[in-house]
Amino acid sequence: MNRNLLAIAAACFIGFAGFTLAMPFLPLYFAQLGMRDAADIALWSGLSLGVTPGMTALLAPLWGRVADRYGTKFLVLRSLVCFVITMVLMGLVTRPWHIFGLRVLQGFFAGYGALAVSMAAQSAPLDRMASAIGTVQTAQRLGPAVGPVIGGVLAVAIGIRATFFVSSLFYLAALILVWRWFEEPPRTPRTTAPARTPQQPGFVSGAAFQQFVLLMGVIFGLQLVDRSFGPVLPLYLELLGVPADRIALAAGVLFSAVAGAGAIGNLVTQRLLHRLAPRALLRYTALAAAAGLLPFVLEWSLGALIAAALVFGFAIGVAMTASFTAAGHVVPEHARATGFGLLTSASLAGLSVSPMASGVLARISIRSVFIVGVITLAVLSAMVSYVMRDRVEQAAYPSVEET
Template sequence: MQHWKLNLIVLWFGQFLVMSGMTMIIPFLPLYIQEFGVTNPDDAAVWAGIIFAANFLTAFLFQPLWGKVADMYGRKLMILRSGFGMAIVMTLMGFSTAPWHLLLLRLLNGMISGFMPAATSLVSANTPKEHMGFAMGLLQSGAIAGTIMGPFIGGLMAEWIGFRAIFYITGTLLFAATLVAWIFLREDFNKKRAMASSSLSIAAGYKQLRRIPQLPALFGVTFMIQFSLLSSMPLLPLFVQELQGDAERIALYAGLVGSVTGLSNMLASPILGRLGDRIGSERILKISLFGAAITYVPQIFVENIWQLLAARFFFGMFVGGLIPSVNSLIRNHTPEGMEGRAFSFNTSFLALGNMVGPTLGGIVAVWLSIRGVFAIGAVMLLLNAWWVHQKLRAHPPHSHNLNETRP
């Protein structure tokens, strides 16, 4: 088997396990916190929100550092560092006896994370250009599959084996997946080129990448995508309650609404990625942004749960073309030897969107209702499509030569 295909298979499973491990705590996190003596449901909910968001905060801050290290010493090393580190931290969460223990461990988990950008960078650097879109789409589907299955697996395991054992099992699986990556991953890493870029600080590296007009635009697109997607996510159970009015089935329907977008996303990502290899990732990104905006609009006007499910399914199909296309375009416009930093900066913008989106979405919902949040999301995606068209049209693809970007 060609190395790039073997890498893709190994990292697909790695992405799946990392994302499922990160999200499987969602169904039982407030209940786990209550075991520490936090009996007030409101207090448990506040702790759960802070603990869940803590990971994104430190990930946003530390991703550029790991991107620089990846460019200096290789992406495989960063995958192993992140994988083994998260396996240890996840296992330690099972030994927590107070909410602040979990908070510190989630902060630490964000600090040492970096599996996804390192995996994306390794795949992008070792995959033939004609297969780049397909590879990015398939890699994205692994992350989405983990995001979908994580809460479902976590809920089942909580019923069968209890909360603490879930952390032990997840840590063990992450360790095993990283061990497989250690054995089977192959990376073509140019040490001479790495030495040429190793002297740049994080700030200097960002300044150098910023001179390539397409990259700041793509980083901004990533933020706006996550912002528009996550702004409505925490509000969906309340919207389902408004539509359904049947208290006994709200949790079931809220779960379906939350997962149907991820399901169609997972199915569409490899297909749109392969299509991007034929007609260009830039065109797929524009089509996906426009399609996501159009399919966001019906969610404003739905009157029953089935209409919402249908709208979210088609919305997820277009979302499946967004992140893979952005990743492919970042690779196309990033100088050789700086891929790790470029993808890490992009991940920082993604984490920022994950933090800011739900916060502002809740504020907007108070002023304009949940339907108003959908309307703003649709407008932001349309603006995104226009921005991509303006920024990427105005500049030709950048040459992949590190020295050309030096002052």
């Protein structure tokens, strides 16, 4: 399992780094393709970034059946092959709608990032679930921490169009890594689910089901806010007066600050969950993330925005890992695959809606994207405070009572 975890985490790091070499600069690429209106650029960027996870969420049940027959390694490999090819094609496009069409195609085969989180959670014992999830999510955060900075340098040195070709090479490296290192565990025949003990929260029991639905909403909301930057950040920096030749680099630094701080948050969540109950941890981190967005609403200086991005990224990273871990403790062993499938769908739905909503909001005001983010995080904090049940937390986290 350690070899498999390392293989999938490394593939996530390389793949996510390759993705963020070029995709954060999609608004600038649309401008190079002939679009001039900032609102149209934001809308097309949002639609292009959001359509892939949206398609993935819709097709998740189909690919789940394919996984039952052929295994998860097959799903990851076909996803990486698709990205190798489509990233090359994105570097050859001549019209904005070509990008959108290729992103639709990616949606038919994408989703290995969310699948990796589910695989890590399902393969880990309960007391190490947060660590396993955190490892994969850290890799998924560190990739985007490195990618935008490299992509910003490449955009200046060789141009955004050529950066898509470099991105394809990253996906090729991830493909080889999974193909050679990852060993598909033997699939055991499905057996009758064991009876639940009175002490174990069941998936269909009232309190456990209520918390699970809440955490699905929290994961959706966190993804909604976390990925709202993509379509608007370069345009936002332009409004702040950042010189045109420095926008790509400045955007890359901000994206990397969020991703790097998020990776640290993923790693420390295991320790924090031994000190704080999930409800308290989620409440505080949602409020901290909202505070990290306020400087963007107030249009502070670039240096202040970088510091705010670090706060925002760390809080989001902790909250995401804590949400998946808390939900994993609620779902009993025999329903773990079903439970994490639903969590993955919530995550993908957030990934899909977020850039689309940002693109629409940007037509009203680019700053409104950050205002809505602050409001969303405040609502999530309130929901966790008033809906999450202490007795379910204590059943899942007995160590919290001892601290």
